[in-house]
Amino acid sequence: MKKKKIISVLLFFLVGIKCFSQVGINTANPEAALDINGDLRIRTTEKCLGESCTDFILVRNNAGYVQTVSKEQLSASNAKSYVAGTGISGVILVSISGVTNWGKILFDKKVIDENNDFDITNNTFTAPTDGIYQLYVQYKISSAVSAGELGIGIFVKKGTNEPELVAEESYVNISVLGIPVSPATRKTQTMVALKSGDQVYFGAKSSLPSLDLLSGTSSLFTINQVK
Known part of the structure; x- marks a missing residue:
């Protein structure tokens, strides 16, 4: 019986995520798939090694969205x-x-x-x-x-x-x-x-x-x- 309750909760959670494709943290009106109204802290990140790495970095635009910028774009903007x-x-x-x-x-x-x-x-x-x-x-x-x-x-x-x-x-x-x-x-x-x-x-x-x-x-x- 306990297992059935856990499965039911998980199903409800997964269905809820599918129905509501935008998730907000500290906001009731998310405007992106994941909308965080506050600080974002990442304690660890995976190191990129070898040929799998690409020359891109993440930047934040004026609207608060995170975007990728290539090394060529970055060097051109600073030229x-x-x-x-x-x-x-x-x-x-x-x-x-x-x-x-x-x-x-x-x-x-x-x-x-x-x-x-x-x-x-x-x-x-x-x-x-x-x-x-x-x-x-x-x-x-x-x-x-x-x-x-x-x-x-x-x-x-x-x-x-x-x-x-x-x-x-x-x-x-x-x-x-x-x-x-x-x-x-x-x-x-x-x-x-x-x-x-x-x-x-x-x-x-x-x-x-x-x-x-x-x-x-x-x-x-x-x-x-x-x-």
Whole structure:
């Protein structure tokens, strides 16, 4: 008789689980097969060894659901942008729309760009994610240049807004007894907060109308996403 009671209780329990496919702990309204409203503690877990293991981890989303994330997804979400380029054959410039006396520097070689965030065809960097970016650019004059003011700058274009000059270094070329005494290198750097899709490019400034002024110089730039 006692065995029959135990069997009846087990059958009732199993039928109850089948009828009510969602089980709640500390909640009367479960929204998943197992809905725990509170802390979850697991004292021991099975170790995964050998080829049976897969590169997945468990994460909790904003809704409280536990999901699997692959190693590739995790590394991609944490990937930061690192870019470096040079102008080894000289600084070539194209005009910047709406900006007087400035020309965009065209770099002809990417040294580092694992995520392909810098477009070498239009020499524009596009921020892949929201973050903080460290920007640096320089060019070096290889010979004396007979011009007034020469400078270098960093431009940021956000959305449909006009490009904004966020960093600049300029010097007026000065000669004493025919010997140039102005610095041969123009360089500038800054740190900016960018949204995904914001653009960055680098420019050179000349008080002369000709944009071939810097054709005999070398240039380089770096972009580091620090956060």
